[in-house]
Amino acid sequence: MDYKTLCFSLFDYKTEKWVFLVKKGYQEVNTSIQSSVITKVKGVAFTNTSELKERLWDVADYVIPSQGENVFFVVTNLIVTPNQRQSHCAESSRVPGAVCSQDSDCPKGEAVITGNGVKTGTCLMGAGNSSGTCEIFAWCPVEKVSKPTKPLLGKAEDFTVYIKNTICFPRFNFSKSNVLQTKDRSFLKFCRFSPDNHYCPIFRLGTLVSYTGNDFQEMALEGGVIGIHIEWDCDLDRGPSACEPQYSFRRLDNRFAEKSVSSGYNFRFAKYYQDANGVEFRTLMKVYGIRFDVLVNGKAGKFNIIPMVINVGTSMALMGAGAFFCDLVLIYLIKKSHFYREKKFEQVRLSSQKLLSKYLANGKQDTGLSAGEEPLGQVQTVEK
Amino acid sequence: MDYKTLCFSLFDYKTEKWVFLVKKGYQEVNTSIQSSVITKVKGVAFTNTSELKERLWDVADYVIPSQGENVFFVVTNLIVTPNQRQSHCAESSRVPGAVCSQDSDCPKGEAVITGNGVKTGTCLMGAGNSSGTCEIFAWCPVEKVSKPTKPLLGKAEDFTVYIKNTICFPRFNFSKSNVLQTKDRSFLKFCRFSPDNHYCPIFRLGTLVSYTGNDFQEMALEGGVIGIHIEWDCDLDRGPSACEPQYSFRRLDNRFAEKSVSSGYNFRFAKYYQDANGVEFRTLMKVYGIRFDVLVNGKAGKFNIIPMVINVGTSMALMGAGAFFCDLVLIYLIKKSHFYREKKFEQVRLSSQKLLSKYLANGKQDTGLSAGEEPLGQVQTVEK
């Protein structure tokens, strides 16, 4: 093997292998996946607090929204403010600008962005205090600002979620589901997902959180977001069984800044009621919890002659480029290239010499070569 | 046409055509589509059951969520459990582990994942029975487990949904909607979508389901998921009218397993009330229905000089590869290649012979050729 072959091989081997074997250059690849996700959470939890008394929580209570789509939220903690009515009360002292010492500190009609209502123009001070908070028109009483110290629904750790994902590659008319196709009715009642049991997509929430390297109880306190990624990488040339879902789990909200102002996940919503007189009142809930985002990606490849030809062509162009590159390196860049350069041009020279010698020997001009002789063919094997 | 030209043409024709005509290699392609979907369902249905009595269902009752986003759900069937309160009652006998023959079978505080509440430690047995079910603390009474046999809201088949999709390709500053731009106010009131009427995106739900090859009444019974795909494949060089939405419809949940444990689509939600004493109670609803997922994809292409040049270059590289490939085939692979090989190298040989003969004839060394003569030019046409 001479210099050029060596160089050429080195250049070409990697790219060729990459294009054909790693990237499956002979396949038509389609990433237009149609996916449907259905989720269903199961489990009940019992709580007993001074505010809510004895209470049982079931799916209709703690899953928001209830539809079972690809994004669902499980309540793990909450602050309840019952019986709020539209009336007048004192603003929370935590709201910027709420503290006052006289009525003029509370301009009538002013609304603070982060406040709970509009000021009425009165400063409410407790007897003997020199300062108080502005009176506001709002849903009263206002929510108590208190950070929770223990998750109310810590038992949500044992809840399970069933994630059914059906995919389709319309281009190849191929459909598959992440659930084992079985007639055994008890299979989906008792199985649990594990790395060895990919076709049972029923996850214990606590285990699901632990896959991301987080602690459920810690996360349950202030909430968070977990991403459940299902990746379908299908080689349809190898049949349906070569098209398996790959799961990966990741905490999506900013865990780095657990102590920062922007950590956790919570939101407020209200249940509205009317009393016997038709007056509306509500129960405000600030719920903390874990949001699960199920994200599906996928691609499928199948043999097709067009990308095959294109890639063969491109690879050959790359081979040409490799040859050019090697010439470049050997002729122009390596200083001590006399040997190689001479050898290359020698061929022409030798053929001319041979031609000439033949001519002089034969003394003929019109038939420089007799049939059967292959002078140039020989030149290719001549070595100086 | 000789061998090489033939071979070269065969190799090159397909790839060239593919790159330039099918793949529109001269265009810059952008798939970054910005899409907005607004949906609105219309229709009312009347039901008369023993549980619910006479009742009229309108949009606010049967569309969940109500926002009109790209995913919406239409209730077609439901199991209602009214007046549930937090109290003690018997667990359903369908729940695993609920059947008991003595109190010790029902450990106090135990919650079963698939159950409705936590056990109180008592086994409830009817008079004269040897077994019963555990008493639980739960939202009582518990839901009756009964598979529906006929869809309650079968008339949903005649409901319509208006799907408005506006897209934008920011790269090309191009926007379009799937709705006919008209000043005729009655157009959207009376038109219906059909393959001939692409610009009236108002679909009858029954027709929409039939496009997927399913029967509405059958699907309404246990629910399902339908995907409505809108594909925008825009050739902006040909003007806005060459940018039309293409609709396709597909059932996304697993229809193959209609009899399996994992078929259908349903979820539970509750409406919460308070009685005069401020005690909360709720109406639990297990709703079956059809979820519609509107998915939008698209790409736009427009002439641009850069991909044009790149593709011309690549095509030429491919042409080079084609030539190389043909040489390979003709010289090394075809055994009887003497004729071709000789013809190729003949050119150099002939030119040398001619040069030599001229030299010898003229006896001059410095001006081997007189002006106007083109010996090498001739060589190209010389044939042995």
Added chain:
Amino acid sequence: MDYKTLCFSLFDYKTEKWVFLVKKGYQEVNTSIQSSVITKVKGVAFTNTSELKERLWDVADYVIPSQGENVFFVVTNLIVTPNQRQSHCAESSRVPGAVCSQDSDCPKGEAVITGNGVKTGTCLMGAGNSSGTCEIFAWCPVEKVSKPTKPLLGKAEDFTVYIKNTICFPRFNFSKSNVLQTKDRSFLKFCRFSPDNHYCPIFRLGTLVSYTGNDFQEMALEGGVIGIHIEWDCDLDRGPSACEPQYSFRRLDNRFAEKSVSSGYNFRFAKYYQDANGVEFRTLMKVYGIRFDVLVNGKAGKFNIIPMVINVGTSMALMGAGAFFCDLVLIYLIKKSHFYREKKFEQVRLSSQKLLSKYLANGKQDTGLSAGEEPLGQVQTVEK
């Protein structure tokens, strides 16, 4: 610089630069971004209408859905129909087919798609009128059809929304958030987004709408959809600081057709109540408002040897194509190409002449050239 070099340079310069500098051909590019969006709206508004009396609106009242996901809707206007009950009443005269002059115009049980209920078979006419509307069984009274003239919650202009977006490129194990990492608790309380302050993703709704070129009050009247696009284009070779979110804002619903039948964004939902007798009644709300869709895209590039080699190869193939292209242009297309063509072939001719002269001078055949001489090297610089 001769013709060929010039031609070659012109052809090659652009594509080379494009592949390597603009497209960063030496990087492995990954578009598989994992994104999480959490949104939180803040603000309160006070309204005083004849229907609703004095009322304060807070987040739980006007944000739908309440979860704080990537799509959220802020109510800016509404039509309230309180105390609807299942009963009999007159259909709205706006509904097609509702107007009647005798009972036979109202076939019993008929439901009109765009109507509010099913006809009872009675035509309700006011005293002395010759026509009226059909009686229907529905949620009564029916909604008054009245276009709003002024947005009820125009003050929503001053509400703020906090959009937290955390992204991750799993391929490169790289995570980043659009929020400044700071320990300063007051930063997120008082900062506002501006083109100079990219790491404070707190937007005033009015400003957000104005970025799209729309007027908030005008949009608030009938609603609309705003897209908030966050683009992450990350060059990870340059460190995390070269990975910045780029915001763009665009109105997604069809603003062109502001006067058309399909403009605006609204939907209906209901709050359900029960009276002391357990009879259900509801408050129907037709809400107009602005839906905000937060869409996240991104790609990250990092140096990798494989695409580097592939691109070097392709570029070289392009260079070959360039050379071929230039030959094509110069030899075959330019008519007056004698000079160039002769110069090209001159080299071989000259070398043959030189060889010949040497031979004749030396009279030797076996050593046509003495060591050290580089006749062909000289040829390359010979000019006719």
